[in-house]
Each structure stands twice: as structure tokens, then as C-alpha cells.
Amino acid sequence: MQRRAGGRAGPLPAAIxxxxxxxxxxxxxxxxTFRLAxxxxxxxxxxxxxxxxxxxxxxxxGGCTKSDTIDTQIRFVKSVLRYHGYGRPEFYQLPSxxxxxxxxxxxxxxxxxxxxxxxxxxxxxxxxxxxxETSLCTCGDNLLKSWKGMTELAPEHGLKxxxxxxxxxxxxxxxxxxxxxxxxxxxxQCKLLYKIHVYTNGSHMDQTVxxxxxxxxxxxxxxxxxxxxxxxxxxxxxxxxxxxxxxxxEPVYWxxxxxxxxxxxxxxxxxxxxxxxxxxxxxxxxPLCYCSADNIVEEIDQLTKDLVILGDGLCDVVTCKKSxxxxxxxxxxxxxxxxxxxxxxxxxxxxxxxxxLSELKYQCAHKKNKMHGPCRLVFKDKHPASKMGFGxxxxxxxxxxxxxxxxxxxxxxxxxxxxxxxxxxxEECRHKLTEVADGMDSVICIPPMKR
Amino acid sequence: xxxxxxxxxxxxxxxxxxxxxxxxxxKLDHSLNQCQALLGDCSLxxxxxxSGTQSRPGSRFLLKIHVPESPKLEVSTKSEENEPxxxxxxxxxxxxxxxxKVLRVRKSVLETPLQTVGAAExxxxxxxxxxxxxxxxxxxxxxxxxxxxxxxxTSLSKKPVTSKKASAYVLKAPYRTDLDVKRSHRxxxxxxxxxxxxxxxxxxxKGTSSQQAKTNVPVxxxxxxxxxxGSQQACGSPRSPLCKExxxxxxDSTNHENSGAANLQLANPEKNSxxxxxxxxxxxxxxxxxxxxxxxxxxxxxxxEKRSLLKLPPLYRKTYSxxxxxxxxxxxxxxxxxxxxxxxxxxERIQTTFCPSTPTISPAEIEEEINVLHDAYSLLSHRFKAExxxxxxxxxxxxxxxxxxxxxxxxxxxxxxxxQLRRAAExxxxxxxxxxxxxxxxxxxxxxxxGQQCGNMSVLAVPLLYYSSLQELRDxxxxxxxxxxxxxxINIQKVMITELLPVLEYRLHHxxxxxxxxxxxxxxxxxxxERFPVLLHTRVF
Numbered sequence: 001m002q003r004r005a006g007g008r009a010g011p012l013p014a015a016i017x018x019x020x021x022x023x024x025x026x027x028x029x030x031x032x033t034f035r036l037a038x039x040x041x042x043x044x045x046x047x048x049x050x051x052x053x054x055x056x057x058x059x060x061x062g063g064c065t066k067s068d069t070i071d072t073q074i075r076f077v078k079s080v081l082r083y084h085g086y087g088r089p090e091f092y093q094l095p096s097x098x099x100x101x102x103x104x105x106x107x108x109x110x111x112x113x114x115x116x117x118x119x120x121x122x123x124x125x126x127x128x129x130x131x132x133e134t135s136l137c138t139c140g141d142n143l144l145k146s147w148k149g150m151t152e153l154a155p156e157h158g159l160k161x162x163x164x165x166x167x168x169x170x171x172x173x174x175x176x177x178x179x180x181x182x183x184x185x186x187x188x189q190c191k192l193l194y195k196i197h198v199y200t201n202g203s204h205m206d207q208t209v210x211x212x213x214x215x216x217x218x219x220x221x222x223x224x225x226x227x228x229x230x231x232x233x234x235x236x237x238x239x240x241x242x243x244x245x246x247x248x249x250e251p252v253y254w255x256x257x258x259x260x261x262x263x264x265x266x267x268x269x270x271x272x273x274x275x276x277x278x279x280x281x282x283x284x285x286x287p288l289c290y291c292s293a294d295n296i297v298e299e300i301d302q303l304t305k306d307l308v309i310l311g312d313g314l315c316d317v318v319t320c321k322k323s324x325x326x327x328x329x330x331x332x333x334x335x336x337x338x339x340x341x342x343x344x345x346x347x348x349x350x351x352x353x354x355x356x357l358s359e360l361k362y363q364c365a366h367k368k369n370k371m372h373g374p375c376r377l378v379f380k381d382k383h384p385a386s387k388m389g390f391g392x393x394x395x396x397x398x399x400x401x402x403x404x405x406x407x408x409x410x411x412x413x414x415x416x417x418x419x420x421x422x423x424x425x426x427e428e429c430r431h432k433l434t435e436v437a438d439g440m441d442s443v444i445c446i447p448p449m450k451r
Numbered sequence: 452x453x454x455x456x457x458x459x460x461x462x463x464x465x466x467x468x469x470x471x472x473x474x475x476x477x478k479l480d481h482s483l484n485q486c487q488a489l490l491g492d493c494s495l496x497x498x499x500x501x502s503g504t505q506s507r508p509g510s511r512f513l514l515k516i517h518v519p520e521s522p523k524l525e526v527s528t529k530s531e532e533n534e535p536x537x538x539x540x541x542x543x544x545x546x547x548x549x550x551x552k553v554l555r556v557r558k559s560v561l562e563t564p565l566q567t568v569g570a571a572e573x574x575x576x577x578x579x580x581x582x583x584x585x586x587x588x589x590x591x592x593x594x595x596x597x598x599x600x601x602x603x604x605t606s607l608s609k610k611p612v613t614s615k616k617a618s619a620y621v622l623k624a625p626y627r628t629d630l631d632v633k634r635s636h637r638x639x640x641x642x643x644x645x646x647x648x649x650x651x652x653x654x655x656x657k658g659t660s661s662q663q664a665k666t667n668v669p670v671x672x673x674x675x676x677x678x679x680x681g682s683q684q685a686c687g688s689p690r691s692p693l694c695k696e697x698x699x700x701x702x703d704s705t706n707h708e709n710s711g712a713a714n715l716q717l718a719n720p721e722k723n724s725x726x727x728x729x730x731x732x733x734x735x736x737x738x739x740x741x742x743x744x745x746x747x748x749x750x751x752x753x754x755x756e757k758r759s760l761l762k763l764p765p766l767y768r769k770t771y772s773x774x775x776x777x778x779x780x781x782x783x784x785x786x787x788x789x790x791x792x793x794x795x796x797x798x799e800r801i802q803t804t805f806c807p808s809t810p811t812i813s814p815a816e817i818e819e820e821i822n823v824l825h826d827a828y829s830l831l832s833h834r835f836k837a838e839x840x841x842x843x844x845x846x847x848x849x850x851x852x853x854x855x856x857x858x859x860x861x862x863x864x865x866x867x868x869x870x871q872l873r874r875a876a877e878x879x880x881x882x883x884x885x886x887x888x889x890x891x892x893x894x895x896x897x898x899x900x901x902g903q904q905c906g907n908m909s910v911l912a913v914p915l916l917y918y919s920s921l922q923e924l925r926d927x928x929x930x931x932x933x934x935x936x937x938x939x940x941i942n943i944q945k946v947m948i949t950e951l952l953p954v955l956e957y958r959l960h961h962x963x964x965x966x967x968x969x970x971x972x973x974x975x976x977x978x979x980x981e982r983f984p985v986l987l988h989t990r991v992f
Contacts (some may be wrong), residue, residue, distance in 0.1 A: 085807030107801055114798050116815075120911055123781070127913070130771070134916065134927075138935045163458035165971040171465040172943075178472035179936050181787045185479045186928045192486035194921040204759040205768055206916070214482070216763060217489045221646025223764055233770045240777040248786050254793035261800055296817060302871045303824060304866060310832055311862040314855060317663040317839060321852045328845060360834065364861055366826035372822075375916040376923075379804075393565035404918035404927060411930035417829060418937035425944050427974035429952075436955060436969070443966060444553075444990045447757065448982035449542055 012256055015249035021242035022119055024126050027228045028055040037106035038260045040267070049074055052109060055330050072100045081108055084116055103264060110257050119243060129233045132193065136407060174401035182412045197379035205412040209378050332404055371410050375402060453968075458948040462947055468939055550987065557989055629857055782912040812875045823864055831858055831865075940979070947976055 023029075036044035053073040060080055068076070072095050081091065091108055094101040104174045112118045133310050193214065200212035212220070219226050430447070437445035453461075763771070786794075812820075838855055842848040918924050951972050958965045966986045972983045 031899040032534060048791050060963055084813045085809065085815065088801070089806045111801055114794050124911060124913075127859065128774075131913075133913075135931075136914070137659050138914065138931050138938070143938055149604055154911050156638065162455055162487065163453050163462060165453050165968055166455065168458070168461055168465070169975060169980060171469070171753075172463065172975060175465060175468050175472070176980065178469060178476070179932070182472055182476055182479070183929065183932055185476060185483060186923055186932055189479060189483055189486065190924045190928050191921065192490060194924055196486060196489055200761055201795070203763075205763070205772070212763070214486060214489065216767075218485065218759060219767060221489060221762065228765070230766065233774055237774045237777055238768065241782055244777070244784060247786065247790070250786065251793045253799045254790065258799045258800065259795070260990075276712055279709055286490065296814070297873060300876065301823060303821065303828060304869050304873075306828055306863055307824075307866050307869065309707030310828070310835065311859065313865065314835060314859045314862060318855050318859060319834075321831045321855065325849065328848075333862070345846060346849070349853065353850055353853040354856060357861070358856060360830070360857070361864075362832060364823075364865065365903055373914075375914045378915045380917045388610060400912055402912040402914055402916050404923035406918065407457065407916065408923065410843070410925050410931060411927065411934060413829065413833060414934050415737070415930055415937065417832075418934060422944065425941065425948070426977050426979070429944075430947060432952065433955075433969070433973050433977060436959060439959060440965065441967070443969075443971070444987040445971075445987060446546070446550075446977060446985040446987065448984055 011133075011249055011252040015256075017248065018242045018245040018249055019119075019253065019370075021241050022123075023051075023055070024058065024122055024239070024248050027051055027058075033102075033121070034106065037102035038256075038263060040101075040103035040264075042100045042102065045100055045105060046070070046098050047099045048105035048109065049077065051104060052077045052112075055112075055122060058125050059118075071096045074098055081112070084112070086115075087112060090240050103260065106260060107257075107264075110254075119246070123239065123243060128236050130213060130215045130233070131209075132197075132215075133374050134377045135374050137372045138400060164299065192218070196381070201379065201381065209376075211379055365409045371402070371407065400423070453951070453954055457954055461946060461950055464497060464943060504934065546985075550985070553987065553989075593610075652728070778911065808876050808878075810878045812872075814879055817872050817876055817879075819870070824869060824872075827861075827865055834858060944976070951976065 013031060016034050020028050027050070029267055031048055033044045033051075037048060049070065053068075053076060056077060074094070078092055086108060088104065088107065090102045091101075094104055098110050110119075139353070196214060196217050197211045200217060201210055204210050204216070215229070220231070240301050432446075433447070437443065476924075512911055835855070835858055838851050838858070842851050852914065918927070953970060955972050958968060964987070970986055974980055976981060
């Protein structure tokens with residue numbers, strides 16, 4: 001009977017079924033949960049909290065921690081939704097024991113489906129790693145990520161007294177050494193990886209790749225160990241099928257979601273969203289919940305500073321060039337250059353510059369995905385003898401793909417910039433410390449020689 | 452001494468960084484092990500494309516990376532490294548003399564400055580004995596190893612083989628020869644072609660002895676290895692031209708023991724004295740002798756030999772093709788117009804119920820926008836630099852002027868955008884005040900989490916990164932690491948500036964003796980912890 005509520009008994013269960021099957025195996029809800037949630041049945045809410053928690057955890061932390069208490073889970077889900085800009089106050093007011101609110105959760109889930117392309121993200125994140133992957137940037141690096149939000153650090157145990165500065169120096173030295181070892185290991189890995197790629201080149205049936213990945217080579221070596229991998233692949237395949245199915249049936253789901261909103265409107269007599277909001281604004285300025293907001297402002301300020309400096313530099317150069325240019329023009333006028341020819345040339349230059357600038361503006365205003373995120377590492381022999389893939393959608397692929405030299409250039413630029421930044425910081429310190437040394441009685445400081 | 456409060460932060464930040472590194476190394480170790488296992492039982496013959504890369508200084512912060520490759524290289528790197536050291540020494544000498552002069556003028560020699568100078572010099576001098584080091588590294592392992600080797604060599608009969616070919620090979624480090632020889636011996640019967648390898652061994656031995664008879668023993672040892680390699684090659688699968696043209700090195704057999712030894716050396720850079728180096732080479736020998744994965748079983752064949760026979764299991768091939776086809780379909784799959792319309796209608800409806808003070812831009816979007824602007828900034832400054840070079844014609848000059856003006860407007864647009872973002876970020880705070888649940892303290896509601904992965908994860912297609920040589924792969928990896936390291940260094944630097952400078956100033960203000968602290972702070976803040984300033988006390992007691 002309830003099933004008829006959506007008005008489309010056939011397609012709706014199919015759509016919800018496809019949606020559920022497209023979700024990762026561990027977090028799939030029972031399709032019936034959706035129906036229960038429409039009528040805000042409390043029995044559906046724990047499952048929906050769990051669902052949201054596990055899905056968002058996969059996207060935001062790369063793995064689901066089962067050990068978290070329901071309270072922590074709920075807080076996490078709320079924080080993430082806030083981060084994505086979800087603004088229904090009713091949702092944030094749900095109790096932290098997870099006992100009620102299934103309809104609110106259904107709404108939030110559906111909003112996420114659209115807003116952050118939940119399904120696509122989940123598919124990407126959980127992609128079975130049979131390929132050799134690397135990332136194009138370093139922003140995803142644990143090393144950096146964990147650094148960003150570190151304003152206040154956990155107190156180090158056993159550090160009640162003063163610390164000898166030499167201990168810091170020692171730690172710093174150890175860190176440098178660690179980086180070196182990392183470098184050695186990485187270089188070693190490159191070598192091995194390259195060998196595997198070269199040796200197996202031409203053996204793979206996938207023509208765009210042509211060689212085996214580490215996982216695949218291992219598969220040949222120990223075929224028995226790969227039952228699990230095959231299972232994962234199979235399950236991914238079925239998820240992808242479900243996703244395609246979902247894409248077909250999607251409209252049905254969204255129409256049904258509208259009926260959920262209608263049901264909610266009927267049920268609500270209590271205060272409207274606005275009432276709740278005005279009540280809550282009386283709360284004292286609460287600390288930012290979204291923890292890195294502080295850092296964000298800081299980062300914005302830093303970037304603003306950099307841009308202002310750049311702008312000033314530009315301004316100086318432009319003024320200088322402009323006056324030079326005017327001088328020259330005067331000279332030209334004396335030479336009585338053919339006016340028509342002159343304006344033609346000027347027009348041409350204008351056009352060229354416009355083109356150049358519009359391209360630049362586009363690049364500045366749009367997310368440049370190209371050099372970010374994960375990618376699949378592929379060895380391609382430079383020699384033309386190696387078979388190229390079939391011509392299917394070559395151009396499209398080329399748009400997506402990156403060549404090593406491109407990436408190396410990009411990284412070099414980045415490296416140079418960072419190097420400069422560090423040098424500058426050190427230079428500032430040197431300056432300050434020289435001042436300090438000047439203030440010291442009867443001590444002469446001779447800085448180490450420049451290399 | 453540094454007060455506890457400030458030290459705590461620094462110590463924990465450094466410890467955190469160390470942990471991160473260790474974590475990364477653990478992961479890497481795992482994958483290294485896997486790769487080695489894959490190549491492991493087959494690592495005897497490897498076409499080496501590294502020859503050009505060996506001396507490459509891409510590894511800017513690491514001169515001794517190739518330690519495991521062969522001591523020969525090590526030596527050459529050392530002597531390069533040597534050059535600046537010698538120069539520095541000269542300079543140091545000059546400085547020392549200058550200092551002495553200063554001291555003489557002051558007519559008093561204090562202990563501190565002398566110690567400092569002495570220490571600094573000591574550091575340098577230990578660096579500066581590579582000649583001795585080199586010779587010793589060559590000799591020490593030899594004495595131990597050459598004996599069994601030579602025995603083996605002599606036990607074989609002789610047959611000439613192109614000694615020309617031999618010279619094309621990079622010689623093997625003496626300390627690993629033993630292993631390789633043993634292995635070829637064991638392996639030969641297993642492959643039931645005992646004649647061929649033996650011939651090969653003999654042949655090259657002959658070639659070697661005639662060529663190198665007068666040189667020292669280790670060279671012989673190395674040659675034997677080459678011979679072993681040759682034998683392997685002979686009994687292996689059909690040769691590829693690659694094999695012949697490229698030089699062989701045994702970098703491949705570099706297994707963990709070796710890199711371990713390398714690390715060991717690196718672990719105490721100051722202990723880089725000849726003795727320790729030799730020691731590590733020697734000690735690693737016995738280990739190398741019985742690496743389990745090296746004991747060949749009759750069926751094990753090298754990945755290299757097997758490469759033409761490699762085939763993925765049919766079931767996997769089927770699953771793989773189906774899977775990748777589906778990925779492609781999914782990538783191309785577009786949301787239908789009907790779906791988009793209904794979806795948007797729902798989303799709009801639900802968003803009308805949002806708290807009115809909800810900013811139009813979410814924190815996630817702010818982050819994303821900032822990343823875009825970061826990229827824009829680097830692009831703009833790059834263009835600025837590129838544009839600002841000499842122009843010869845008036846046309847190009849005019850073009851440059853116009854472009855720069857364009858850049859200027861773009862910069863101010865970016866600045867406007869940043870201002871908007873800042874406002875939005877600030878108003879996020881107000882949203883919290885509005886929408887926070889009534890469950891007690893609002894800060895308890897806060898759970899830190901990591902932002903989204905960068906890159907467009909909502910697009911299903913994964914880009915391919917094409918590389919065509921080992922060098923490219925190495926460069927990418929090294930640069931990425933370098934970038935990550937620089938980011939970390941900058942972070943640490945900033946923290947150190949805020950923590951250490953005030954301490955120093957405070958001490959100074961209170962007339963404490965600060966020379967030690969000063970020196971330490973100076974080296975941490977200005978020299979990345981690598982070099983020290985010299986402090987000269989001029990007061991006479």
C-alpha cells in the first residue's frame with residue numbers, strides 16, 4: 001500500500017534499487033528504508049545516519065571507522081554537510097542519539113546526491129586499484145594535509161621542563177635525514193616500476209596502456225591470491241551497471257523526493273525555518289564549527305598579500321613602460337610614419353593581446369583540474385614502433401591526459417616558487433638575527449659562507 | 452634552553468613531521484617489497500637505462516643516492532662532492548687566519564672562539580678526505596671476497612669471448628659478486644644447459660684476465676660477475692637488441708639489504724669516514740648471501756625472460772575488459788534533460804527552506820575557489836616574469852605593455868574575488884551561530900575532517916600520465932617530493948620564527964649569555980640547520 005504512495009509503483013522501486021546497488025557494498029541501505037524515511041519513521045533513522053556517515057567518511061577521510069560512537073558519527077555528518085553548505089536548521093537540530101529524523105536525513109542525502117555528485121565521487125574513490133596510480137599534485141599528500149589544520153597541536157607528553165635547543169636541532173636533522181631516505185626509496189621504486197612496465201610492455205590487452213601494472217604482474221605470479229581482487233572487480237562492475245541504470249531512472253526518484261517535501265509540508269505545523277533561525281541567532285557568537293575556517297581566512301589574507309605585491313610590481317612596470325612608450329611614439333611622429341600602416345599594426349597587436357588575455361582570464365577563473373588529482377601512470381615508448389591505441393575518441397583523451405614533461409615543468413615552477421619563498425623567509429631571519437647580533441655586547445657574528 | 456611552552460609546539464610539530472615521513476616510508480617499503488618480489492627471482496639480468504642518470508644531480512639534496520649501485524660510482528660522486536669542499540676549506544683557511552688576526556689584535560685568546568672555529572673546521576675536514584675513503588672502499592671488501600671468487604674463476608676452463616663486449620658493461624661492485632657467481636652456478640644445472648653458461652663464464656674470464664691481469668683482484672671479481680650475467684643471458688630467452696646495446700649493471704639486484712646499507716650510511720652523515728663506509732659494505736655481504744627470494748627454484752624464470760610469454764588469466768582479462776568498458780560508458784553518461792529538470796526543481800525547493808543567513812557559497816566552494824586563485828597567482832606571476840624581458844621592436848614592446856595592463860586588471864579581479872571569499876568565510880561563523888543544535892556547547896559539535904580530495908572526483912574519468920623514460924619518472928617523483936618537502940619546511944620555518952625569535956630576544960633583553968642559543972637559532976632559521984655561524988667573543992676577562 002505504501003509503495004503506491006509515490007504513484008509509480010514500478011519504476012520507483014527500480015530507481016531506488018539501482019541507487020542502492022550503486023552504493024558501495026558495505027554501506028548499502030535496505031530499499032525499504034527510503035519509504036520509511038518518507039514518513040519520518042524513527043526506525044529508519046539509525047540506518048540513514050550510518051549510511052551518511054560511511055559515505056561521507058569515504059569521501060573525506062578515505063575509510064570508514066567502525067569504532068566511532070553514534071554521537072561522533074552524527075557530529076561528523078553534520079560538520080561535513082555544513083562544509084558543503086547544507087542549510088536546513090532542522091537537520092542540525094536532530095538529537096545526537098540518532099533516534100529520530102529519518103526524513104531530514106533522506107532530504108540531506110538527496111541533496112548531497114546532486115550537490116556533490118555523491119555517487120560519482122564514491123565510484124571514483126572506491127575504484128579498484130588494479131592500475132599503477134600516482135597523483136599529479138602534492139596537495140592530496142598526507143604530509144601536507146595533516147599540516148594545514150595544525151594551529152594548535154596536541155601537547156607533547158613528558159615535556160614539562162625546558163628543552164635544550166640542541167634537541168630541536170637534532171630533530172630537525174633527523175627530519176632532513178628522513179626526507180633523504182624517502183627520496184632514496186622513491187627513486188628505487190621508480191626504477192622497479194619502470195622495469196616492470198618495460199618488461200611487460202606489449203603484453204596487456206588494453207591497448208591504451210600496453211603493459212602490466214604491479215598488481216597485474218603479481219596476479220601472474222600468484223594467480224591463486226587474487227580471488228579477492230576478482231571479487232572486488234566484479235562488484236565494481238555491478239555497481240557501475242547499477243549506476244547506469246540509476247541514470248536512466250533518476251527522474252522518477254526526484255519526482256518522488258518532491259512528494260517527500262509535500263508530505264513534510266503537511267506534517268509541519270510547528271515553527272517555520274525562519275522562526276528557528278531567528279531564535280538561534282540570539283546565541284552568542286559560537287566558535288567556528290567548521291574547523292579550518294580560521295585557516296581559510298588566513299590563507300586568503302596571505303594570497304591577498306601576494307597578489308597585492310604582484311599588482312604593485314605590475315603597476316610600477318606598466319607606468320614605466322607607458323612613459324617610455326609615449327616617448328617613443330613622439331619620436332615616431334617626428335619620423336612621420338605612415339599613419340594608416342601604423343594604426344593597422346596597432347590594431348593587429350590589440351587583437352593578438354586580446355586573444356592571449358582572454359585565454360589567460362579563462363585559465364585564471366576556472367578550476368584547472370588538469371594538474372590535480374589522481375592519475376594512471378602509463379609507460380609509453382617514444383619509439384613509433386610501439387603500438388598506439390585504437391583511434392577511439394583520441395582527441396577527447398588527449399584533453400584529459402598529461403605528459404610527463406608537462407607535469408615536470410609544472411612541478412619545476414612550483415618548486416622554484418617554494419624555494420624562493422623559503423629563501424626569502426630565511427633571508428628575513430638573517431636580517432633580524434644580524435640586528436640581534438649587533439645588539440649583543442662584545443660578540444662578533446660571522447655568518448657561514450654563501451654557497 | 453628553550454622554555455617548555457615554546458618547545459612543546461616545536462617538538463610536536465617536528466615529531467609529527469617525522470611520523471608522517473616514517474608512515475610514508477612504511478607504505479613505500481611495502482610496495483618496494485612487492486616490486487622486488489616481482490622482479491626478485493629474476494633480477495640477474497637487467498637492461499640498464501640508468502647509465503646516463505647516475506651522475507645526474509636531479510637528486511639535489513642527496514649526493515649519495517646511488518650508493519647501492521656500485522662503489523665505483525660512489526667514488527666518482529665523492530670526488531665531485533669534493534671539489535666544493537676543497538674550495539670551502541680554502542676559504543675556511545682564510546677565515547681562520549683572519550680570525551686569528553682579530554684575536555691577536557685583541558691580544559687574548561679565548562676558549563670559545565677557538566672551539567667554534569675548531570669545530571667548524573673539524574666538520575669540514577671530515578668531509579674532505581675522500582681520496583683516502585675511495586681507496587679504502589675499494590680495498591677493504593676485496594680482501595675478503597676476492598679469494599673465493601678467484602678460486603671459482605680458476606676452476607673454469609678458458610675460451611675466448613669478445614672482450615669488447617665486456618667493456619661495455621658497467622662493472623659490478625665487488626661485494627655482490629660472490630652471490631651472483633654462486634647463483635649462476637646453481638641455476639645452470641637447473642636449466643639443463645650447463646654447458647653454455649660455463650662457456651660464457653670461461654670466456655669472459657679469459658677476456659678479463661688478459662685485459663686486466665695487472666690490475667688488482669677486485670676487478671677480476673667484477674668481471675666474473677659480468678660473466679655470470681652473460682651466462683644467464685645465454686641460457687635465457689631470445690635476446691632482445693636492447694640487451695646488447697645497453698650496458699648492464701646490477702642495480703636490479705639491489706635488494707633491501709643494499710638500500711638498507713645505503714640508508715645506514717646516510718643515517719650518520721657525519722660518520723662518513725672511510726672506515727664506516729667500508730664497514731657497511733663488508734657487513735652487508737653475509738646478508739646478501741642468503742636472501743631467500745634469491746634461491747632459484749627450477750621453474751623460476753625472470754620477468755625479463757618470460758616477458759614474451761606473459762599472459763593474464765582469461766577470467767581476469769574478461770572481467771577487466773567488461774569493467775573498463777563500463778567505466779567508459781559511465782564517463783560518457785550524461786544526465787538526461789528530464790532528470791536534470793526534476794532534480795533541480797527538488798533542489799531549489801529544498802534550498803528555500805534553508806536558514807536565510809546561509810551564505811551562498813559553502814566552505815567547500817571557498818576552498819576550491821582559493822585553489823583556483825592560487826593557481827591563477829602562479830600563472831600570473833609566471834606571465835609577468837616572462838613578459839618582462841627585453842623587447843626589440845616597438846611592436847613587441849607595445850604588445851608587452853598591453854599584456855601587462857591586462858595582467859594588472861586580472862590581478863585586481865582576483866583581488867576582488869578574494870575579498871568576496873573572505874567575507875563569505877567570515878559569515879560562515881555566523882551560520883554556525885544560527886544553525887547549531889541546542890545540544891550544549893557548540894564547539895563540541897565540531898569534528899575536524901579532511902577536505903575533499905583535490906582533482907575533480909565527480910568526473911569518473913581518470914587521466915593518464917604518460918612517461919617515456921626512467922628519467923622522467925624519477926624526475927616527477929623527486930620533484931613531487933621536493934615540493935612536499937619545501938612546503939613542510941616553510942611551515943616549520945614559520946612556526947620556528949614565531950616561537951624562537953621571541954625567546955632569543957627575551958634572553959638578550961635580560962642580559963643572559965645567549966651565544967649558544969643564538970648560534971642554534973641562527974642555524975635553524977637561516978641555514979636550514981645545515982651550517983653554523985661563527986661567534987667571536989671579544990670581551991677580555
